[in-house]
Amino acid sequence: MMKSSFDFQPFSPKQLxxxxxxxxxxxxxxxxxxxADGAIRSGKTVxxxxxxxxxxxxxxxxxxxxxxxKTIGALRRNVIAPLKQMLPGLCCVCTDRRAENLLVIQxxxxxxxxxxxxxxxxxxxxxxxxxxxxxAFFDEVALMPESFVxxxxxxCSVEGAKWWFNCNPEGPFxxxxxxxxxxxxxxxxxxxxxxxxxxLTLSPAxxxxxxxxxxxxxxxxxxxGEWAVADGVIYSMFAEDGNVVDAAPxxxxxxxxxxDYGTFNPCVFLHFVAAGVGDGIRHHVDREFYHSGRGxxxxxxIQKDDAQYAADMLAFSGGRRDMLIIVDPSASSFITRLRHxxxxxxxxxxxxxxxxxxxxxxxxxxxxxxxxxxxxxTVKELHSYVWDVKHAQKxxxxxxxxxxxxxxxxLRYGVYFDVLTNTSVRPSVSGRGGRF
Numbered sequence: 001m002m003k004s005s006f007d008f009q010p011f012s013p014k015q016l017x018x019x020x021x022x023x024x025x026x027x028x029x030x031x032x033x034x035x036a037d038g039a040i041r042s043g044k045t046v047x048x049x050x051x052x053x054x055x056x057x058x059x060x061x062x063x064x065x066x067x068x069x070k071t072i073g074a075l076r077r078n079v080i081a082p083l084k085q086m087l088p089g090l091c092c093v094c095t096d097r098r099a100e101n102l103l104v105i106q107x108x109x110x111x112x113x114x115x116x117x118x119x120x121x122x123x124x125x126x127x128x129x130x131x132x133x134x135x136a137f138f139d140e141v142a143l144m145p146e147s148f149v150x151x152x153x154x155x156c157s158v159e160g161a162k163w164w165f166n167c168n169p170e171g172p173f174x175x176x177x178x179x180x181x182x183x184x185x186x187x188x189x190x191x192x193x194x195x196x197x198x199x200l201t202l203s204p205a206x207x208x209x210x211x212x213x214x215x216x217x218x219x220x221x222x223x224x225g226e227w228a229v230a231d232g233v234i235y236s237m238f239a240e241d242g243n244v245v246d247a248a249p250x251x252x253x254x255x256x257x258x259x260d261y262g263t264f265n266p267c268v269f270l271h272f273v274a275a276g277v278g279d280g281i282r283h284h285v286d287r288e289f290y291h292s293g294r295g296x297x298x299x300x301x302i303q304k305d306d307a308q309y310a311a312d313m314l315a316f317s318g319g320r321r322d323m324l325i326i327v328d329p330s331a332s333s334f335i336t337r338l339r340h341x342x343x344x345x346x347x348x349x350x351x352x353x354x355x356x357x358x359x360x361x362x363x364x365x366x367x368x369x370x371x372x373x374x375x376x377x378t379v380k381e382l383h384s385y386v387w388d389v390k391h392a393q394k395x396x397x398x399x400x401x402x403x404x405x406x407x408x409x410x411l412r413y414g415v416y417f418d419v420l421t422n423t424s425v426r427p428s429v430s431g432r433g434g435r436f
């Protein structure tokens with residue numbers, strides 16, 4: 001039997017409870033499932049995936065199970081890779097049929113089948129229809145659509161089937177919080193809330209590193225493990241006496257422009273200089289271009305077309321057509337026009353709103369994102385950029401209020417793209433791997 005390549009460390013009391021809640025003699029053995037939520041890096045996923053397979057192999061023979069993630073890629077990276085390293089320690093052999101997204105796990109003479117599913121959008125529910133399951137494990141369940149989870153749990157129709165849910169918190173109106181965590185007693189679910197200190201492998205220095213990765217509501221969710229509401233000013237950590245400076249407080253290593261496009265609404269260009277890699281990356285916005293077709297400032301509504309904005313871009317870039325320009329991904333006609341005008345380095349922005357906001361927030365908090373005083377529209381918006389609480393209450397989803405947001409959109413396009421491009425050290429928002 002192959003020796004396990006996973007470096008097992010002592011389990012915390014909460015991890016031990018996850019490993020044993022379903023066993024005979026446990027007061028929870030008859031429960032229908034388990035929920036583990038809380039802070040990032042708190043040891044939830046390792047103990048949940050290991051326990052799920054142990055339960056399945058000890059409870060069933062020749063049955064089908066589901067292991068679900070936001071995407072198959074994230075699931076393989078965050079769950080399956082470490083699970084395959086742990087299985088030899090259970091005296092199990094795992095055959096990974098990648099083309100079928102299927103793990104065939106054998107322990108002694110017993111074999112079970114674990115299908116991998118990605119729950120990325122509403123259409124994902126179609127992937128899981130028709131299969132009969134003896135159990136399902138959902139990693140990062142709060143990132144999945146409710147329809148997918150409802151379909152998957154409904155497929156668990158074998159006698160004795162159980163559900164396993166694992167996630168970091170979102171907002172308090174999120175469907176999983178209101179429909180599952182708040183109804184855990186009615187649904188007969190074990191509930192365990194994790195803090196980072198429940199992961200006994202994390203040193204004090206590592207704990208401090210992760211605590212420095214988030215700010216604002218994201219720190220409350222991913223560090224404190226709270227299902228916190230996103231309300232009020234989004235960038236409450238922004239301070240003019242710390243984030244507005246006359247010149248970049250570092251030696252620039254690269255530069256680029258980020259664009260939020262508008263015709264009737266404002267069109268914004270922001271010029272960035274940046275330096276550093278890893279979690280030491282720094283950004284300074286030294287210039288802005290701002291034009292509103294509504295004419296709020298001049299009193300005259302003048303709308304520009306793509307050609308006029310392309311001319312503005314040429315002037316803004318100092319005549320450089322090779323400048324990296326990160327453009328609002330919905331502005332396809334403007335991207336086409338820029339390329340027609342000879343700009344050679346145009347890329348669509350990564351429009352992951354909450355992940356982009358989280359990236360900006362932590363740099364503002366740590367004073368690694370600064371602005372020249374002449375960026376007056378950007379500074380003004382940073383003070384008035386707020387969460388849409390009514391939308392969150394209605395849908396459970398976080399989003400900014402669509403007011404005073406054009407400079408802030410360009411800002412997150414630039415920061416988030418540069419972080420993803422120039423550093424391999426990315427906090428798991430999620431995030432969430434892959435949130436930020």
